[in-house]
Amino acid sequence: MRTDKTPSVLRSLLLITRPSLQSTLLLQALKKRFYNDVTLEHCDVVDSEIVDDGDLLLFDMQSIDSQAMHQWCFALQNCPKQFKVLLFNTPQHYHNRDIVEWPMISGVFHTETDEEHLIDGIKNVCRGEKCFPKVINDYIVQQLNLSHPQWNECVELTRREKEILCKLRQGASNIEIAHLLFISENTVKTHIYNLFKKLSVKNRTQAVFWANRNLR
Structure with missing residues (x-):
């Protein structure tokens, strides 16, 4: 049985999704694997005031609709706090240009990513790394070069x-x-x-x- 927990500089993990059996099970798994406080926030309730310095925001892209995505992006772009965003259950058709609109984006995991790889990815983000599929990472680098x-x-x-x-x-x-x-x-x-x-x-x-x- 794995008992390792990853201490990190992160203050807490916010699982932003819709309450369901699946999200409850993921919430329990996250609480077992991390020292940080882990809470579930409803994705339809857009409120950047719940975010504090050092938080990691885990957005369930299968639960959140396009309108809420835009509202969250806008709210976080105007949030004065320092945080990190990770998208999981991300559909393959979700365009790279939409991904880079998320402020403080630190990782993207597609729908086929299993729970173990997701948790490993969260640990890497806690250590200050970025977790992007190569095609997304290449796109981000390209946009930075072209734009600046x-x-x-x-x-x-x-x-x-x-x-x-x-x-x-x-x-x-x-x-x-x-x-x-x-x-x-x-x-x-x-x-x-x-x-x-x-x-x-x-x-x-x-x-x-x-x-x-x-x-x-």
């Missing part, structure tokens, strides 16, 4: 900026970075603002992509 050709690749970063950029690559929130580096959250925000300005990027995703291309 003017990034500043020749830039000198301070030691602290490099430390914070490293934490961003690991998926840490502002609060987590502050705790890890023993500085205030406002100081973290100032460093991140300066980083974005130096790198000529607009958000954390672009900053991480810049780091993956330019830093060892």
Whole structure:
């Protein structure tokens, strides 16, 4: 019997779906495998106020309709918190351009993914990794390259900026970075603002992509 549980920097897991026998069983499996708080939220009730810094949002794409998808995307795009989004039970026909509209997207799992692989994927996301099928990952990289050709690749970063950029690559929130580096959250925000300005990027995703291309 597997007893490993994955401690992570995530605050809690929000399973966003419709209540059913299947979703209840998945909820129980998640609670057994993770130290984090795990709650089930109804996908038709769009409320970004339930999201806190460090949360991982698990969207059941078989349960949520297109209208609710757009509402959730819009609400999360305007949410000031730092979180991660993972889509599971994702149909093959769900277009890549719709996937990249989700803010803080960190993983996608199609309908044929079994529970064990889904949980392994959640663990990887908790460790700061991304979990995308190759075709989706290639699309994301392509869009970043096409949309942002003017990034500043020749830039000198301070030691602290490099430390914070490293934490961003690991998926840490502002609060987590502050705790890890023993500085205030406002100081973290100032460093991140300066980083974005130096790198000529607009958000954390672009900053991480810049780091993956330019830093060892």
